Amino acid sequence: MSSGLMSFIWEGLANTLLLTVFGALLGLVFAFIAGLGRSSERKWVRGIAMVYTEVFRGFPSLVLLFVLIFIIPTFGFQLNPLIAGILALALNIGAYAAEVVRGAVKAVPPGQLEAAIALNFTPVQRLRKVILPQAVVAMIPPFTNNLIELLKATSLVSLVYISDFTFAAQLIRASTGETALVFFGLLVGYGIIALVFTTAMKLLERMAARSLGRTVPSGLFGRKEVAA
């Protein structure tokens, strides 16, 4: 393969990782705002958070991407395509992860909040010192699923001509004609990236569990749907 084609692959890979990492970070921000917002005492905060999670979970990410790339500019906001891509992916994954945040916060035993009240912590301290450090540990395994879903969703940006990993593969397929090989290689590539992310999250999970004095059994394919 010529070095020109190789450089497409590297650029595509870099963009895919960029979209995943920044999409995840921004998505995390949305998830915490909306997830905590849903248990706010203020009704309007709960309302906004609920509308956000319901709408963006009901909206196909590809359609969202088209909206940001094609419709928003007609209102006069010109977004860099890569940033539009990150925003679309983050809005989408954030809505799913918000449910994870909400569930994990709700799952902290009520006795923990009561003990924090008995020690006269302020509401902010209760959340920051007692509830969140425990809830975050419970969020990591479902966040791992969210992260892999996000990685998969980044491939959609190739349909709006952002040169990600999938887009690079399309270029190579067009210039070499090696259809089966290229797409199979692309799948393996995504599989390897997913494995790297999963392994990293697994490490994070073990570190977090240690902060609560627990241990997590090791295992390579640790990603499992968490039974409700």
Place this chain on the structure above:
Amino acid sequence: MTTTNGEFITFDGVHKSFGKNVVLDDLHFSVGAGERVTLIGPSGSGKTTILRMLMTLTRPDRGTISVDGDYLYHEKSGDQLVPASEAHIRKVRSRITMVFQHFNLFPNMKVLRNVTEAPIHVLGTPKDEAEAKGKELLELVGLGDKLNAHPSQLSGGQQQRVAIARALAVDPDVLLLDEVTSALDPEIAAEVLDVLRDIAKSTDVTMLLVTHAMKFARDVSHRVLMFNEGKIIEDASPEQLFNEPEHDRTKSFLRSVIDES
């Protein structure tokens, strides 16, 4: 009614129901400063609800509760009583703390930090001072060697002793003990009760206890209140109440508790 030395904690016309179930019905009683009062009675008779109300974990439907002259759920605005602000509740609550049946240690903090977190971040005690005092208190409850353990690495009895140290660390005027040994094996429970006996002897903290450990209640309390169906049916010294209960309901309750143990 027996006399109390002063009125440090006062319940006045307190009513609470959960749905149709009336838990406390027009309750009036007071507790003097430094007094140790044990609440006994069958489960569901409202004892724990009283402690939870004092800890601001359960709100009364009607009536007022005051601690050293300050209302807990109300504040004075001119000569009217209005619902208390969060700031007012925190001010009154700062004098009270609670030890729970299921310990409720914070699993994300090691043992020493469980004890020092509130002194440092709520009371504003300097860190080294809070840690020195925390170590002292953990020493007192016999856990001086577990400062850096995670709560999950401790037995139930050890966790409860940490919880007691954590409660003492905020220097409360009122200590609420809610069935603190009910989740423990009898032998372990005895160790925890010994710790509490020492504390009762060496401090003048006001204590309200809900417990089924009758011998302990007899040893430490000045007064015992017998609850039945949301009302106090007997209020007497431990000698009086345990030796010569007046009420038939008290007699049958004491018999059932003694049979159990």
Place this chain on the structure above:
Amino acid sequence: MNFEWSGVWDAMPTMLDGLLVALTATGIGYVIALVLGLVFAFMRRSESRWISMPVGFLVEFIRSTPLLVQLFFFFYVLPLIGISVSPLATGAFALGLHYATYTSEVYRAGIDGVPQGQWEASTALNLSTRRTWTNVILPQAIPRVVPALGNYVIAMFKDTPQLLAITVVEMLGGAIAIGSETFRYSEPIAAAGLVYLVVALLMAWVARMVERRYGQVRV
């Protein structure tokens, strides 16, 4: 350029055609996902490592890689091995295969959720393996899995716009087709988004109803 709501309205007839295509792909795909997922779940439970390991690997692999790339793969590779079917059929198959890896996990969790004592009681009553499955285990496992399975219908429906990449004209594809004729993309894309959102929320509501009626575990 201004946004014209009338353009949204004008796109609706095309959207309805597209909706039919999206629902067809979802329906066929869902049946494939339900059946194939059960097959995967059984194979992963196989006592032979020669079956459970490769199937486990395959399921993880399919689940960790993009549906879009899987669509391309089947769209371009199936004809190479002599299978020529319509793009819609290819799309429904790829969608079904992708989601079979999710449903297989749901089945697995549902089956594992049946208490061990139920197997032991079946052995004590000398029930055959097949009877244990059909009369004891599955009737208890299925109510547990209904809510999660319902959610995957919605997830699959929301993935149907990706079929435009293999020339299937569903709603988003329809919107782009209108755009390429009128040179106005915003309104038809907004129309597609609106219909997707409404139908997905409607499906979520129905799933919640179904869950409320059948999803409870009776003790």
